[in-house]
Amino acid sequence: MVRRTSRAAEDADDLTHVPLQAILLADSFATKFRPITLERPKVLLPLVGIPMIDYSLEWLESAGVEEVFVFCCAHSKQVIQHLAKSQWLKNPDMAVTTIESHNSISAGDAMRVIYERNVIHGDFVLVTGDTVSNMSLAEALQEHKDRRKKDSNAVMTMVVKKSKPSPITHQSRLGTDELFVAINPDTKQLLSYEDNANPIDKSLLSDNSSISLRNNMQDCYIDICAPEVLSLFTDNFDYQHLRRDFLKGLLVDEITDYKIYTHEIHSSYAAKVENFRSYDTISKDIIHRWTYPLVPDVQYFGSSAVKLGRQGVYSASDIGLSSNAQIGPFTLIGKGTSVGSNSKVSNSIIGEGCKIGSNVSIEGSHIWNNVTIEDGCKLKHAILCDGVVMKARAVLEPGVILSFKVVIGKDFVVPAYSKVSLYEQPIFQDSDEELEYADSSNGMAEISSISASTGMPDGELVSRAAEASEVGADGAGYIWSVFEGREEEWRHSVAPISEDKLAELLQAADDVLDVPHVENHQHSEELVAPSIDPENLTDDNIDEFEKEVEATFQRAVQENIKDDNVVLEVNSLRLSYNMAAADCAGALFYSVMKLAVETPHSSISELLHNVTRLIRKWAKLLKYYLSSIDEEIEVILKFEEMCTESTKELSPLFTKVLQFLYEDVDLIQEEAILSWESEKMGADEVDRVFLKQAEPFIQWLKTAQEEDSEEEE
Template sequence: MVAKKGGATRGGGGAATMSEDSVEELTRVPLQAILLADSFATKFRPITLERPKVLLPLVNVPMIDYTLSWLESAGVEEVFVFCCAHAKQVIEHLDSSQWFKQPNFTVTTIESNNSAGAGDALRLIYEQNVIRGDFVLVSGDTISNMPLSEALKEHRERRKKDNNAIMTMVVRQSKPSPVTRQSRLGTDELFMAIDPETKQLLYYEERADNGTVSIDKTVISDHPSMYIHNDKQDCYIDICAPEVLSTFADNFDYQHLRRHFLKGLLDDDIMGYKIFTHEIHASYAARIDNFRSYDTVSKDIIQRWTYPLVPDVQLFGNTATKLERRGMYRGSGVGLSRSAQIGPFTVVGSGTTVGTHSEISNSVVGKSCKIGENVSIDGSYIWHDVTIEDGCVIKNALVCDGVIIKSGVILEPGVVLSYKVVVGQNFVVPAYSKVSLYQQPIKQDSDEELEYADNSSGTMDISSLSSLSDKLNETTSRLSELQLQSASEVGNGGVGLIWSTSEGSHEEEWRHSVAPIPADKLEILYTSNDELEVLHQDGNVPPPEEMERDSVASDSSEDIKDEFQTFEKEVFATFERAVLENHKDDNVILEVNSLRLSFNLDASDCAGPLFYSIMKWALTMGHSSPSELVKNVASLLTKWQKVLKYYMPSIDEEIEVIMKFEEMCMESAKEYSQLFLQILHLLYDKDIVQEEAILNWASEKENADESDKVLLKQAESLIQWLKEASEEEDEDED
């Protein structure tokens, strides 16, 4: 044994001993990760018939690059990328990227051509004998900026005490809509039972039948402290012990990570393996499971929730775009006509040109696109090398590489155009249509089956159509028949096939689409929603508010405050979408009602957060002077007055709004501190707050400390005028 330089000596012999740090360094295993570069799902068809999901551009960067960048920044040293469907494309992308050249960060690909699920993938990796300790398990469609240190520390400390603690799942707060029973990512409502003391996961169920959760009575008796959640999001980031791989090797019926493996371990009394949770709060983590989560995560990236994984930071070897006013990002060499209008929260990739009088808002446009004159693009995703001719209207759609959209075309909400599709002149593509050069598979695969088509170029070569048929074991038309059918389905001169929607799957189309859920569908779900019933095998488990105090999370005032702050943020996010996507008043009210129900709040609790959202948004509109800021506020109050007044049925809510404004002036939005009188007068003039509310607020402030009377003194002239007017009115009545 070699002594550590400068180490301590023992006894009179003076023999040097190695410190604990040195021993640990010698025995330390590099932190490893397994990245699954195959989704084993079909939710992104027809796009993923031609390109793997992990290479689809997310705000103009392939998804897998976000995942690898996060793993590197979080301290992972070795990543094993498992490739199956379109494996050649994934390997070629990694070969041409920077990932094989990073210091202290190795990427190794493992290829398989016959794995039908995550279980097969993990069994193959187990056989390779490359994992030497605890590892991170993640899919290549996961976006995160969370540090791993705390979760790893918890996992390792548990392992020292209990070898059966083989996995730690990362979760975060995500209240589902009581209307759709889905999260903002479009995933089904998730029910978890967690021990609040140990954080052990006791139960896991997605979209419980009829809102019923069945928990074994032995689980309840063994864990008197249990909290049943439907407000957690599974981030699909797992810290695993090596036993996880051996468990898959021993159970060949385990294919899906959650439906089979997770539930299998929770139901297995023999092995005694345990799963724990680690909840993140300030960090971001989300998995792109469907088109709706693709839309949601894209917006989160643009709005910088994922920092430093944002468009204006140069990452992954990609050229950063420049962040401009109001959240607009512009790549190099963009050619904008002087009359073109680029709205907020929009990304325009390098080399793209935009013609006269065209408008792009709340969208992502890729590289080298050609957009003609008088084109309107709103809430959409236009990938690379797309041509959009004059007079087209595109709203809440997704358009893949190489697509040509002829003049006068309208893409209705929810449309997906796969690679190199051509839409004929003046054609209207119906809402939620999926258009591809590939014929729709005759047999609908389950979401665990492979997408067998493999085309390494990433786009369809018409001449290889018969080869594609062999791979899919499907019957396809001859080339001439395909061309004729394509022309008839997407207009004169068009090339593409419109896929049909199978019976019973219409709801899934709008649940998982990039387009907002239609108001009529929301209303139907809202009126037909049933109350949640939680059951176990012997009877009812009472809701959390009726359980013993030690069996639920703390109900302290601090927790309630944090909960309301979360609600306030959600209301702002809802209002932000309403402004950017020009939602109708009734639809906004419906969405806010859904939020308040999920937080178990009253309608009266919404006035303050909604007013806060309006005032906060006014600050983002840009202003060169205080008077311009007041104009911003006035225009927003005029537009959203009906929505705000809906939640202000009494004087109490009006006073709440004044107090919320007072709080903003003193704390979160001090730009308003010198404008308190002007905007309070504006609220009065627009009948948002009445004379009685202002006078009652002033009366309540009379006994306050002098430091709390700053804004009261600023409003003295208005208060005095209201008092005199009130007295004159009383005299006239007498």
């Protein structure tokens, strides 16, 4: 259990203590996770082996929330049973109460039901059951309360975080559309919120003396609300969606004058599992420990113990690995799972009780519990639900989703982005808000739309599914087709964007990084994505930029992304943080060298081999940001800093690596090395350690330079 930080709800000005309450919506009111959510609610789907709702509840408990109302509708019995089984309903520090409804088909309906129950008595936290966070609520809650004391119309504070929209796909790393917001930089009041390319209302520019337009923000879907928020939903039955209807409705409502504010977090983590891409991204963030202490090797909410090894490999103590099975970096293997000979697993999460045969290749995939993968199978960037069976030599192309107990026949190849279920696909695609009706104790969904489309009772539907052979003669499952208007499944897929699609997008992205200049005639200010004044850059800003570049580089390594696409991602970061090319060069060089250190080695010579191999592999990417002597000097200074501080293991190799950069890969010119020497000559003795180490090499350079001059004369 994560240690509680503070009772954020306690207010010294109050004579009586009002417990901090929260509403957790345990229904997504969406269909993005179909066909999986036909049988199990989204909040109970495993995220790195733990049901999503447990992450949300654990964070609320650690942040000081004392009373949570869990609203559940679709699969409500499953949610209630899980809460009882996991002991959340008996938690001594946080009271958890369920509110069940079978008539709600939207978040707005849920808020109206909660209002009618009259259970909320003060400011409350509104969150969905698919949210992962480790942020402290204290600061945001205090800001909200202070504003409320001055202005009772300040009814909501929403948590946001700087994101990294892709310049080629115009979506965030979580697979959501690029978000455009207008914020008053002085008060943090939200003025406009658009999750598409709709132009900003020009009246905002004339009505506000100071305004900041941002396209690099991520909505964390964590809101601190005044009690009036619930009554607003009851007053307006058009409010269905939390953002599209309610939030935008308040922003344009000129009668009530209610206000919404933002609280931006920086070093903390907060994200919502919106689609399959964000499911994959957040899983990787957990494995990479951005969500600490909500990580697999820390005991929390009753999870099975796993141990963290080298290269980010997590494993339970009772797994069965063949002696020649290869387990790659950033992988988790759960309790009771076995992996056969010559099988390779990397960047994947494998649950409990799985049986993986010999000569199997698994990359970037999510394999839940009790899955059987027979000999010779291959799968990349896929999700396999509980009980799935892949017969011998079956292949899953990137982006495949296999729902519960699907069987893929021998030698069968499932096409990219396919979704396979034991249920037939409904004839009509439901809207995002339509509820997935289900309420059976055995966990099998009773889907009204499916029954209507087949014209037969649910029992017959299941028996027909068992006879399905769309996935091989000895398989069982239906391949769902893509509905009209949903052709861009790749945007929300668990798989990286394919090379042909990237090539198509790159063709249209030549001038996407051009930054417009907009002026407000009342208060002249550049309204662009960067929110950092380059003259006021802090160490935190620089550190955050370098971490983002490192995360981008790690994804490029794991997903085999081409250099050109990495450049686009880094350029978008450079734009967002107002950084120079030298900063990009230093951050990328740091990322390459850190990977070399983290790659297994048993001697200094093996470490040198790692360094030279990786620099040679990524030389083209590094060269892109080394267009002048200044950038090259920055790389030398960054390397010197690493040898002194973060990776002292590299210090004996300083001169050899410097020489390699100059002679072998032509990344550093002679002029840059001599300029670095000149800068260091006047430094203190302690800052000249690596200059002394490199003296023989520098002297050799000078001698060669003199000889060249003599030959020219």
